[in-house]
Amino acid sequence: MSRKVHITIQAGKISEQTVEIAKDATYEDLLNTLNINQETVLVLNGGNAVPLDGAVNSDKLTILKVVTGG
Amino acid sequence: MTIKCKKCNHEAIVFQKYSGMHLCKRHFVEDVERKIKLTIRKEYSIQKNDVIAVAVSGGKDSSVALYVIHKILGNRPDIKIVAISVDEGIDGYRPESIELAKNLTEMLGVQHIIKSFKEVHGVTMDELAAMDREKGACSYCGVLRKNILNKAALEIGATKLVTGHNLDDEAQTILLNHFRGDMERMVRLAPPAAVEGLVLRAKPLKNIPEKEVALYALVNSLPVDFSECPYAGEAIRGEIRELLNDFEAKHPGTKYSLLRGFDKLVGALAKEMPPAKIEKCRVCGETCTEDICQACKLLGRA
Ligand code: SF4
Numbered sequence: 571m572s573r574k575v576h577i578t579i580q581a582g583k584i585s586e587q588t589v590e591i592a593k594d595a596t597y598e599d600l601l602n603t604l605n606i607n608q609e610t611v612l613v614l615n616g617g618n619a620v621p622l623d624g625a626v627n628s629d630k631l632t633i634l635k636v637v638t639g640g
Numbered sequence: 641m642t643i644k645c646k647k648c649n650h651e652a653i654v655f656q657k658y659s660g661m662h663l664c665k666r667h668f669v670e671d672v673e674r675k676i677k678l679t680i681r682k683e684y685s686i687q688k689n690d691v692i693a694v695a696v697s698g699g700k701d702s703s704v705a706l707y708v709i710h711k712i713l714g715n716r717p718d719i720k721i722v723a724i725s726v727d728e729g730i731d732g733y734r735p736e737s738i739e740l741a742k743n744l745t746e747m748l749g750v751q752h753i754i755k756s757f758k759e760v761h762g763v764t765m766d767e768l769a770a771m772d773r774e775k776g777a778c779s780y781c782g783v784l785r786k787n788i789l790n791k792a793a794l795e796i797g798a799t800k801l802v803t804g805h806n807l808d809d810e811a812q813t814i815l816l817n818h819f820r821g822d823m824e825r826m827v828r829l830a831p832p833a834a835v836e837g838l839v840l841r842a843k844p845l846k847n848i849p850e851k852e853v854a855l856y857a858l859v860n861s862l863p864v865d866f867s868e869c870p871y872a873g874e875a876i877r878g879e880i881r882e883l884l885n886d887f888e889a890k891h892p893g894t895k896y897s898l899l900r901g902f903d904k905l906v907g908a909l910a911k912e913m914p915p916a917k918i919e920k921c922r923v924c925g926e927t928c929t930e931d932i933c934q935a936c937k938l939l940g941r942a
């Protein structure tokens with residue numbers, strides 16, 4: 571079983587996409603699917619940070635890119 | 641289902657893979673501040689009547705550095721904290737972030753000095769970037785910024801100059817110097833002894849992973865800028881960052897190991913190498929280790 575999650579990626583600019591993940595996927599799995607290194611982002615659910623080993627429990631998330639040059 | 645904090649029963653906001661701990665907001669903040677206090681106590685002992693200059697750019701790292709220094713030391717009547725910003729002259733980037741830095745210093749009630757490349761060196765970063773040049777934009781930017789920060793810190797009689805370098809910055813630099821075989825630069829990374837004319841540098845965030853610095857800024861609602869400089873980054877540093885982050889994700893704790901190993905190594909290295917000569921630049925009089933300082937060399941003032 572898989573499901574869809576709507577993702578907003580904030581990295582200076584803002585982009586949006588929908589990604590399909592396994593029903594029991596964790597945030598870490600989600601980042602791996604998107605090919606994003608977990609050391610470089612925070613994942614926010616309703617504006618609050620979540621531990622990345624937790625199971626995704628929302629169909630709307632924001633990924634805040636926090637590691638940039640400069 | 642939510643995950644609980646290791647230290648209380650509240651909902652965790654972060655998982656530190658390297659420590660195995662889940663932490664709630666309160667205990668995460670406590671953990672970051674505990675590490676910062678420990679770093680300061682071990683490496684940058686605070687003296688009575690210290691004047692602490694904090695370099696702030698409006699980015700997350702330097703803003704967190706100022707916020708925590710102010711939180712820890714702001715109520716000591718004998719200690720003065722002054723923020724210094726350097727406007728490199730990068731259109732569409734720096735003016736915005738300096739505004740955010742101003743918001744923070746106003747919020748904290750900290751004196752804020754702003755200097756610019758144009759006023760001190762007569763040239764903006766945008767102008768330098770457009771010129772024919774031998775090195776990357778960041779080489780110019782870094783050297784000229786350090787020069788201004790040191791001057792400004794000296795002017796106010798600062799005894800320490802705090803920068804926002806985090807664990808990732810430090811681990812990247814250590815790895816980069818290894819790859820280049822640059823052991824002299826290694827030694828220079830270590831907390832230097834006080835030298836007349838050079839304000840002692842302090843990096844209180846050196847034990848905080850970059851993403852935790854960002855999380856700390858977020859949970860404390862600090863006004864910070866997450867945007868990226870248009871000239872961002874030496875290419876090679878970007879490669880090292882990626883390499884290190886891949887390794888850290890697979891082998892949590894790698895960044896801390898690099899730092900710990902370096903701390904052990906550097907004591908021994910320093911004994912092996914002759915101490916750097918300290919001279920005055922013969923063009924501008926700035927304290928440096930050669931007869932002409934880096935800034936004058938880069939600007940062709942020799
Ligand atoms: S990324 Fe480079 S050019 Fe931009 S502010 Fe940083 S050091 Fe300067």
Ligand SMILES: [Zn+2]
Nearest residue numbers: 645648664667
């Ligand atoms: Zn807790």
Ligand SMILES: [Zn+2]
Nearest residue numbers: 921924933936
């Ligand atoms: Zn000089």
